[in-house]
Amino acid sequence: MAAPAKRVEQLDRVVIRFAGDSGDGMQLTGDRFTSETAQLGNDISTLPNFPAEIRAPAGTLPGVSSFQVHFADYDILTPGDAPDVLVAMNPAALKANLSELPAGADIIVNTDEFTRRNLAKVGYAASPLEDGSLADFAVHPVALTTLTLGALSELGVAKKDGERAKNMFALGLLSWMYSRPFESTLRFLERKFAKRPDLVAANKAAFQAGWNYGETTEAFAVRYEIKPARMSPGTYRNITGNQALALGLVAAAVRSGLPLFLGAYPITPASDILHELSKHKRFGVTTMQAEDEIAAIGAALGAAYGGALGVTTTSGPGVALKGETISLAIALELPLVIVDVQRAGPSTGMPTKTEQADLNMALFGRHGEAPLAVIAPKSPSDCFHAALEAARIALTYRTPVILLSDNYVANGSEPWLLPSAAELPDLRVTFATEPNTDDGRFLPYLRDPQTMARPWAVPGTPGLEHRIGGLEKADKTGDISYDPANHEFMVRTRQARIEAISVPEVDVEDPSEDAGVLVLGWGSTYGPIGAACRALRQRGLSVAQAHLRHLAPLPANLGAVLAGYDKVVVPEMNLGQLAAVIRSRYLVDVVPFNQVSGLPFTAGTLESMLEDVVKNG
Amino acid sequence: MAETVAVKLTAKDFKSDQEVRWCPGCGDYAILAAVQQFMPELGLPRENIVFVSGIGCSSRFPYYMNTYGMHSIHGRAPAIATGLSASRPDLSVWVVTGDGDALSIGGNHLIHALRRNVNIKILLFNNRIYGLTKGQYSPTSELGKITKSTPAGSADSPFNPLSLALGAEATFVARTIDSDRKHLQSVLRAAAAHEGSAFVEIYQNCNIFNDGAFELVKDPSTRDEHLIRLEQGEPITVGGLNVVHPEGSFGLKVQEGGTPIVHDATVEDPAYAFALSRLSGSDLGTTPIGVFRNVQRPSYDEIVRKQVHDAKAQATGTPDQMLDDLLNTGDTWTII
Ligand SMILES: Cc1ncc(C[n+]2csc(CCOP(=O)(O)OP(=O)(O)O)c2C)c(N)n1
Ligand code: SF4
Ligand SMILES: [Mg+2]
Numbered sequence: 001m002a003a004p005a006k007r008v009e010q011l012d013r014v015v016i017r018f019a020g021d022s023g024d025g026m027q028l029t030g031d032r033f034t035s036e037t038a039q040l041g042n043d044i045s046t047l048p049n050f051p052a053e054i055r056a057p058a059g060t061l062p063g064v065s066s067f068q069v070h071f072a073d074y075d076i077l078t079p080g081d082a083p084d085v086l087v088a089m090n091p092a093a094l095k096a097n098l099s100e101l102p103a104g105a106d107i108i109v110n111t112d113e114f115t116r117r118n119l120a121k122v123g124y125a126a127s128p129l130e131d132g133s134l135a136d137f138a139v140h141p142v143a144l145t146t147l148t149l150g151a152l153s154e155l156g157v158a159k160k161d162g163e164r165a166k167n168m169f170a171l172g173l174l175s176w177m178y179s180r181p182f183e184s185t186l187r188f189l190e191r192k193f194a195k196r197p198d199l200v201a202a203n204k205a206a207f208q209a210g211w212n213y214g215e216t217t218e219a220f221a222v223r224y225e226i227k228p229a230r231m232s233p234g235t236y237r238n239i240t241g242n243q244a245l246a247l248g249l250v251a252a253a254v255r256s257g258l259p260l261f262l263g264a265y266p267i268t269p270a271s272d273i274l275h276e277l278s279k280h281k282r283f284g285v286t287t288m289q290a291e292d293e294i295a296a297i298g299a300a301l302g303a304a305y306g307g308a309l310g311v312t313t314t315s316g317p318g319v320a321l322k323g324e325t326i327s328l329a330i331a332l333e334l335p336l337v338i339v340d341v342q343r344a345g346p347s348t349g350m351p352t353k354t355e356q357a358d359l360n361m362a363l364f365g366r367h368g369e370a371p372l373a374v375i376a377p378k379s380p381s382d383c384f385h386a387a388l389e390a391a392r393i394a395l396t397y398r399t400p401v402i403l404l405s406d407n408y409v410a411n412g413s414e415p416w417l418l419p420s421a422a423e424l425p426d427l428r429v430t431f432a433t434e435p436n437t438d439d440g441r442f443l444p445y446l447r448d449p450q451t452m453a454r455p456w457a458v459p460g461t462p463g464l465e466h467r468i469g470g471l472e473k474a475d476k477t478g479d480i481s482y483d484p485a486n487h488e489f490m491v492r493t494r495q496a497r498i499e500a501i502s503v504p505e506v507d508v509e510d511p512s513e514d515a516g517v518l519v520l521g522w523g524s525t526y527g528p529i530g531a532a533c534r535a536l537r538q539r540g541l542s543v544a545q546a547h548l549r550h551l552a553p554l555p556a557n558l559g560a561v562l563a564g565y566d567k568v569v570v571p572e573m574n575l576g577q578l579a580a581v582i583r584s585r586y587l588v589d590v591v592p593f594n595q596v597s598g599l600p601f602t603a604g605t606l607e608s609m610l611e612d613v614v615k616n617g
Numbered sequence: 618m619a620e621t622v623a624v625k626l627t628a629k630d631f632k633s634d635q636e637v638r639w640c641p642g643c644g645d646y647a648i649l650a651a652v653q654q655f656m657p658e659l660g661l662p663r664e665n666i667v668f669v670s671g672i673g674c675s676s677r678f679p680y681y682m683n684t685y686g687m688h689s690i691h692g693r694a695p696a697i698a699t700g701l702s703a704s705r706p707d708l709s710v711w712v713v714t715g716d717g718d719a720l721s722i723g724g725n726h727l728i729h730a731l732r733r734n735v736n737i738k739i740l741l742f743n744n745r746i747y748g749l750t751k752g753q754y755s756p757t758s759e760l761g762k763i764t765k766s767t768p769a770g771s772a773d774s775p776f777n778p779l780s781l782a783l784g785a786e787a788t789f790v791a792r793t794i795d796s797d798r799k800h801l802q803s804v805l806r807a808a809a810a811h812e813g814s815a816f817v818e819i820y821q822n823c824n825i826f827n828d829g830a831f832e833l834v835k836d837p838s839t840r841d842e843h844l845i846r847l848e849q850g851e852p853i854t855v856g857g858l859n860v861v862h863p864e865g866s867f868g869l870k871v872q873e874g875g876t877p878i879v880h881d882a883t884v885e886d887p888a889y890a891f892a893l894s895r896l897s898g899s900d901l902g903t904t905p906i907g908v909f910r911n912v913q914r915p916s917y918d919e920i921v922r923k924q925v926h927d928a929k930a931q932a933t934g935t936p937d938q939m940l941d942d943l944l945n946t947g948d949t950w951t952i953i
Contacts, residue, residue, distance in 0.1 A: 035948045038948065038950055039948065039950050041950065041952065184948055231952050232952070233952050233953055234951070234952060235945065235949050235950070235951045235952075236949060236950055236951070236952065237944075237945070237946075237947055237948065237949045237950075238948070247943065247944060250940065250943065251940055251944075254936040254937065254939070254940045257936075259704060259925075261700060261703075261704050263700060280943065281924055281925045281927075281928035281929070282928040282929050282931065282932040282939065283932075283936070283939065283940075283943075284925060284929065285925070286703060286704060286921055286922075286925055288699070288700070288703065288921070290696065290729075291725055291726065291729040292725060294693060294696065294726075295693070295696035295699070295725070295726050295729065296696075298689075298693045298696030298697045298699075298700065298726070299696050299697065299699045299700030299703070300700055301697055301700065302669070302696070302697035302698060302699060302700030302701035302702075302704075303700035303701060303703070303704040304700075305687060305697070305700075305701055306700070306701045306704050306705040306708070307704075307705075308700075308704045310700070324690055324693075325690065325693065328689060328690050332687075418944045418945060418949070419944070420941060421936075421937035421938070421940040421941045421944070422937055459664065459665070459667045459685035459701075459705065459708050460664055460665055460685075460705065460707055460708060461664055462662060462664045463664070464664070465663055465664055465683055465684055465685055466685065466686075467633065467635075467679050467680050467682075467685075467686040467687070467688065468686070468687055468688070469679070469680070469686075469687060469688025469689065470672075470688060470689065470690055471688065479635070480635075480680065
């Protein structure tokens with residue numbers, strides 16, 4: 001690939017969106033571009049956007065699948081508000097994404113797909129490539145399919161296989177444009193098609209042709225470079241939230257020394273956690289695909305009763321079904337981790353879109369006074385640490401814990417500085433083995449004075465035979481009790497023991513130390529809120545940011561933090577669920593800022609909202 | 618070297634300190650006594666035995682057993698027991714459930730536990746009524762049953778629990794009666810010896826809300842004409858009549874003369890046990906008791922544990938080292 005000199009420009013950041021039909025391999029193309037970019041050392045944040053249908057009719061708007069990658073020579077917090085470059089593999093991909101493009105954006109289109117038939121499918125009367133409607137953009141028409149087939153003509157691959165390699169042509173072209181190292185992609189192709197040498201050759205040739213096309217034709221006059229970001233030393237890997245969460249659960253099993261039992265029923269966007277964990281049996285991980293969400297949590301609870309780290313993973317509709325069993329776990333005071341990868345509801349809602357609207361359900365969605373711990377990860381890689389933290393709380397305090405992830409962090413990805421196993425928290429537990437009274441009896445509800453946890457006495461332990469159940473239990477003995485004073489005591493104790501869980505204080509980021517406005521977020525909004533705060537600060541405005549990982553119990557210093565600001569703004573992807581909690585608990589008249597479009601906040605949206613609050617109060 | 622003395626347990630060892638709270642005369646008492654007396658035969662220490670139940674009068678059972686036990690929530694005991702059994706091969710896990718618990722709210726878990734052949738023993742106390750909620754009809758109540766919730770008679774046909782279990786691919790299916798301790802214990806013995814799910818329907822009298830539901834097969838004056846005792850290797854007969862397989866028919870028939878079928882619970886084809894289960898309709902006309910089906914199939918527990926065991930056997934290094942390797946999988950890059 002020898003190069004005739006082309007102009008090279010330096011950029012500090014770029015957002016590229018690969019968009020095509022769901023059969024065009026856009027997720028894979030985006031993944032590979034991301035991996036090349038990671039090798040180069042840029043900071044990265046990615047976000048896929050899948051169609052809800054598995055195979056929507058080809059060439060239609062519902063069939064469009066896209067992958068956005070934001071990379072920079074500094075550390076970034078979001079996948080980017082809007083693409084600088086759109087790769088549109090067909091008219092549907094162009095139409096579906098055009099409204100999000102800022103003027104001046106580059107559009108690379110596969111002209112071969114702009115046939116009259118395909119244009120008609122998405123309601124284009126005339127080709128937008130010819131009617132002047134794209135005048136605001138820098139359009140690069142490329143006959144991607146023809147060029148790919150031309151490059152493969154010598155190889156004798158079937159036409160269908162040749163056409164399918166066009167995504168590699170696009171990847172080659174973009175890799176050239178942004179000066180990406182491509183060795184890992186070539187290796188990847190060898191691995192992926194190990195059993196089909198003809199496809200390895202075809203895809204490699206297509207990639208090379210794309211690269212050469214950029215280098216040799218005049219269609220692309222400029223090539224870009226984005227220097228590596230300054231990142232902390234260490235080994236990194238790019239990871240999605242769901243993967244990180246699964247690895248965090250494996251890490252919790254390793255660090256607790258307990259077998260992990262996952263009960264799950266497939267549901268978008270949580271299924272990938274089940275898929276990932278089912279690959280790690282060598283860590284003593286058992287995964288059970290149950291007949292429904294109720295059975296899934298039931299089996300996990302049964303395993304927890306037997307001394308395993310019991311976990312169930314699902315999304316909102318599944319949590320609704322699990323409610324009764326969660327209450328049982330609260331009454332039994334057994335450790336259990338319930339993962340809710342939130343999606344847009346109610347009901348089936350928009351399964352592939354994001355939302356934070358299950359907070360109320362997590363905090364309050366059960367019968368009776370049924371308190372438990374709730375935590376939420378703030379980014380894809382943070383899902384790893386959040387899973388460990390959920391396990392820590394569950395095991396230490398013998399309680400169910402709900403971990404509220406969402407589609408945005410679950411499917412988004414970012415570089416993850418890999419921790420070393422030995423530095424991870426020690427989660428070892430002690431099972432009860434002996435009677436716990438002076439007179440040699442075993443009282444299953446006698447609490448540890450420190451943690452208020454009851455003993456975990458698993459079946460198989462001689463001398464500690466006892467019965468537990470959902471009926472109200474007498475303090476200490478655990479015998480069935482209808483005594484009014486005992487019930488009052490037990491209800492208050494269950495509440496008190498959740499409130500007594502030790503959680504880290506919430507940090508405030510307020511570099512100027514003179515901010516009057518605090519933005520308080522939770523979960524996956526960390527990235528866009530952080531990016532908005534940075535942008536404001538760069539413009540000389542002061543704003544403080546605090547982000548909650550622990551929603552129950554809330555950090556002990558939160559009240560004091562809130563009291564330190566004139567105004568507290570709470571952005572959420574719901575109608576104000578955390579805001580209501582904060583108001584009722586701290587009597588602070590927070591300003592809610594809500595978006596329930598199924599899309600994550602853009603940094604720009606938050607920046608202009610916050611600017612208004614900072615300037616105008 | 619210390620000598621281990623195997624302590625011989627008795628029924629008394631399996632009685633918990635809890636006061637039994639069923640209505641006087643309830644069939645549950647007889648079942649409890651029979652189970653407690655049978656338990657020592659398992660030859661297991663008490664701590665390795667677990668009773669898991671759902672909700673209902675019958676589901677109070679675990680409180681009265683001096684073993685480990687969990688009184689869970691309505692219908693979910695098979696699911697909970699599945700997680701426990703799959704992760705703890707050393708335990709003998711028993712599920713106690715009622716006709717409402719197992720066949721209404723928990724029907725899904727029951728059929729899937731049986732299909733998976735989880736190594737649990739399911740005792741379904743069938744009193745053909747909702748006892749705990751004070752007498753509504755259940756999925757085993759006869760059509761037209763008049764109860765508090767069906768003053769004009771129930772409009773839905775009942776399940777035959779054994780037919781259902783067989784349809785769900787159960788490997789062990791049996792029926793017995795609360796008042797026949799000897800028979801009940803013989804069925805428990807066979808269930809306990811079975812690797813995989815054992816499904817045992819126990820006719821249980823609720824003397825408060827559905828008294829006499831099984832009188833036809835209990836009363837010595839009518840019993841012999843209506844009760845079929847299945848014995849392995851013995852011809853199947855009832856009150857001087859034979860159970861035969863008429864040529865050209867799919868099912869079994871009770872008739873005078875002909876050649877009685879010789880019972881074999883190990884017949885692979887579930888059609889045989891199913892035909893037996895159809896001998897009794899809702900009216901209990903001719904009701905077989907005993908072990909209908911007892912065949913071998915690998916249990917879910919065994920398969921799942923083998924997968925984990927085999928994966929572990931191939932692993933090398935300490936758990937922390939393995940974890941480090943796992944975290945460092947895929948395309949990684951290092952910044953110095
Ligand atoms: C979710 C839920 N729904 C309803 C009930 C009320 N309930 C308790 S037991 C029962 C029926 C029990 O019938 P069965 O299983 O036949 O047991 P029996 O009392 O007859 O032994 C019902 C409806 C409950 N406890 N939980
Ligand atoms: S209501 Fe019926 S089943 Fe329940 S305890 Fe009383 S007699 Fe037994
Ligand atoms: Mg009943």
